[in-house]
Amino acid sequence: MARVLRLVRPSHRGGRSAFTLLELVALLLILGAVSALWLPGRYEHRLAANEHGAEEVLRMIQSAQACWLAERGRYAALGMLANAPDADLPRVNQREALLPFLKAGSHGRALYGGYEFSERRNDLGHPGGVLARPSQMGYSGRRVFLLEYAQGSLVEIEDPGPPPLY
Numbered sequence: 001m002a003r004v005l006r007l008v009r010p011s012h013r014g015g016r017s018a019f020t021l022l023e024l025v026a027l028l029l030i031l032g033a034v035s036a037l038w039l040p041g042r043y044e045h046r047l048a049a050n051e052h053g054a055e056e057v058l059r060m061i062q063s064a065q066a067c068w069l070a071e072r073g074r075y076a077a078l079g080m081l082a083n084a085p086d087a088d089l090p091r092v093n094q095r096e097a098l099l100p101f102l103k104a105g106s107h108g109r110a111l112y113g114g115y116e117f118s119e120r121r122n123d124l125g126h127p128g129g130v131l132a133r134p135s136q137m138g139y140s141g142r143r144v145f146l147l148e149y150a151q152g153s154l155v156e157i158e159d160p161g162p163p164p165l166y
Contacts, residue, residue: 009075011054019094022045033066047140047141047142049073049113050113050114050115050134050140050141051141051142051143051149053112053113053114053115054112054113054114054115054117054132054141054143054145055145055154057099057102057112057113057117057132058117058130058145058147058154059076059154060099061081061099061130061147062147062149062154064081064099064148065081065127068080068081069149073126074126075126075128075149076127077108077119077127078102078108078109078110078117078118078119078127079108079110079128081099081102082099082100082102082110083139102117108121108127112137114134114135114136114139114141115131115132115134115135115140115141116132116133116134116135116141117131117132118130118131118133119131120146120148122150127149128148128149128150129146129147129148129149130146130147131140131144131145131147132144132145132147133145133159137159143156144156144157144158144159145157
C-alpha cells in the first residue's frame with residue numbers, strides 16, 4: 001500500500017497531534033509573501049480613491065461658491081459652507097449647511113477623505129480659492145490641487161510646502 005504523508009504529526013505525548021515549529025514558520029512565510037503581493041495594490045487603489053474624492057469635493061465647493069456668490073455677491077469662507085449660515089439671512093434654507101460633510105475647523109481649514117482643504121485669500125483678504133493637500137503626504141494621497149474661485153479653475157500643482165501655523 002502507498003504511504004500517506006500526514007500534515008499533522010502525532011506527538012509523543014498521549015498520541016495527540018500537533019504542528020512542528022518548522023511547519024508553523026513555513027506557514028507564516030507563505031502568509032507574509034501573499035500579503036506582500038496583495039497589500040501594495042490595495043494601497044494604490046486607496047490613494048487613487050482619496051485623490052478622486054478630493055477633486056469631487058473641490059467641484060462641490062466651486063458649485064456651492066457659485067450659489068453663494070449669486071445670492072450674496074461675495075464668496076463664502078470655507079467654514080460658512082460647512083456649517084449652517086447665519087440665522088438672520090433671508091433664505092428658506094438658512095439653517096442648512098451647503099457642505100455639511102466637511103469637518104470644518106478654525107482658520108479656514110476642513111478635512112475630508114484623507115485630504116485637508118485650506119482656504120486661500122486674495123489680496124483684499126477675501127476668500128479666493130481652496131488648496132487641497134493630503135493630510136499625510138504619500139499615505140493619504142500624492143497630488144495637490146488648487147481651486148481658484150474667480151477663474152473657476154481646478155488644477156494640480158506642485159506641493160507648496162507645509163501650511164502656515166496659526
